[in-house]
Amino acid sequence: MKQLSDEIKDTLDLCYNPKDVVEILGDFNKLYSTLESKIRHFVQTQPTFLDELRKQLKTDIGFLSPQKKDMALSIYGIIITEDIIKKYDALYYAEDISALLEATDKKNSCTDDEFVGLLASFLISLKRVTQAMSITIQNFIDLSSMSIEDEIITAILIRRNLFNALSEANLCYEIGEFPIDIRFVASIFTHSIEAILKDQETISKTKSIGNIYHDLITKYPLSEGEDLLYDVITFSILEPYFETLKESFESRIKSKKKILEEQITIAKQEFQIPSQTKQDQGRIEQMFAAIEQTLYETIKFRREMNEIRRQKMERNIEIALRRMAIDEFGVQDIGEPQKYFNYLLDTWFSVFEEYPQMALPLIDIKQYSKYVENPDEYIKENRSTIIHQLQFKIRRHTGGDRYTPTNLAKAFSMILFEILTNKTVLSLSFEK
């Protein structure tokens, strides 16, 4: 289990990102290609282990042919000696394999190759489920500490965690071309939850996957279809175990909650400190100085905007941009051209503070009346839309090229020119 994660998280991040088909296929091929030689090796080197195991599971794996018995038992040996799955009871293993063959309809006929492939799929799915469950439980704790309603937590666990995890586990069988009963896959999850609860000492004993599967079959009548994923997760995993999980992790949730509350208090205090550093403020002022005179003369004195005055702004902006890059990085042409853009962005909003009418060409025209009523408020609320518009305009003027002080200065001055020659903009005035 991971350590308590201490940072404040966004609910959107509390999801499980499954491996994609290529990765799963890679895992499968790797395991499958080595499994056969490992089995052979195991049969030769560990005869006593196999004999004892054979005696122990005599009746439980009686359904397997002698050849497959050896394979199945060797694979168990490999699991145990190579620590692929921790604490795997031999009896459970026998039950699980039996159920696995039923769930894939391979109980009556299964070639040796298929058998090894199927076991490879099974092992990979077990590992993926264990991994997914551990992330899901961590997310469950994080979500529970965020004062979100239980119904929503359940929904997030289903939609953004278990749905992906179940699809991924299903994929482990699909890549081996074993169509599998979805109830078996769900049973692996149920078993995994039980194992976690047992670790927490909430329950004393887990049931085997095979056992859970046989139980689920009697209650849940369908076995295939993507449309069942939501239902089968809710039915077999969350409805029966959600409350128990809550109880089991109560103290961890509480302590997480406390940490979170403290962090929020700190974050709030930090928020109150003006967010702009002195350096940022200095940049805005520099940039503003580069265009202020032109803005003032055009808007207040109605001096006509022309190409000569635009070029003057362009030159000033370019110089300012280069100076800022030197101030921050010591060079004129920096590796992150987006930085130049960010320098400009802050300046824009201070331009709007002074001259709200400048935002007019960047707003959604349908919201004109809202904007005119209270431009400052509107600009604040629609900051992101305005930024998008601006980015769009700048990209248009830079022709999609990489940002440089030169092309940005040109773009910026062109946009200012457009705005300052817009009659509507000039006709508006917001007295401050």
Add this chain to the structure above:
Amino acid sequence: MIEQKEIQSMNILMTTILRDDGNLPLHIAKVFGNHTLIQEEPMKNQLEKGLEKIKIPEYFPKEDITLEGARFITWQIGKEKTQSPDISLIKHSYDNNFLLNIIISNFSDLDILDASAEVAFVLQAITGIHRRIEIPVELVELSDEEQLKGLKHKLKDLGNFYHWQIFEENSMRGGIEKIGLAPMLITALLMRAHTMHDEIQCIGECQRIFNKETQGSEIKCDCGGELVIAPPYLKIKNASFVFPEGIDEIISEEESAPSNFLNLILKTMFPRKVSLLFNQFPDLNFSTMVTLPSSSYYRSISTNDTIKITFEYKELENDDVLIFAFVTDTRYYDNKLIPATSLPVIMRDIQRNVRGEFDWEAAIERTQLGDWKVSPFISFNEISKYATLKSLIPGNQEGETIE
């Protein structure tokens, strides 16, 4: 977070499950949100009951190009422009099951395509749940009522989460649209429409629609129900099409029929039956509300392409409205087409220069569409007579019109 609380919202999920073996379909509607109308349980129930009576499968014609979602703007006719809600509509089908999602709210930045994926998930889940509860378990069979109750409960859970994601978590909001591939502008339309406000609806038993003229000043319907003025709707009078020369070689003949484009636009209009139902709830102000699409998304089922129509409006005198519609499509790529990324600029230039239909051609000339063909204005009823876009241009008609 405080700002969120002030957002008024009403989020509707209505689903129809068609069943085999002559069983009647199941209709379930659930309403979520904090709109004043649905604060009281009885009102909410009444609205849900009304929604369950609307036959939604009829909005799902079996066609390759289907409407996936649309955004609408609204305004009140005859009133000063005040804040009027935005509406979004998303629809999905899965096997024989259908889902319609309508969100009325005073925010307008729902990402239709993101939300659409969630709505699809809701319907898929409902489909699976229904499939399961239909089958008897341990010889216990659920009656229709029990099935309905179970499904309602699940739709409530699923809907709650969907609603929470939009209004609390703020996911699926804002951001930049992610239409795969490079969409190209294939056609632009200018339509002159009239806002019709001539219908009266019975909100009693029979729910019939009457014409204002013929019904005179009756205030009661024959059935005893109350008569109220039905919400306004738009009637398209005529349309002019703008398209690149050689369009007929780029898109298929069938696609290039002017009526095909017009149909895409008509199918985007807000479902009349839903607005008639909303009109029975005065709190929603539908009696004078004009509902117009601002954008709509169609998906080609066979190729998974997206066709998007973006709308702009200009109000004229006497309740006339100019509608600009721009059709972008990811299926076609040709040098003669213009990338959709240029659309905002083109739209702005047109919007700025067009005041009536007479400025249209001149306005087009001043945009990037300068060398595209502009058809004359064709009356709505005549449009279906033209087989292809090309045939709309005088001089091209010979031998191409359908008799």
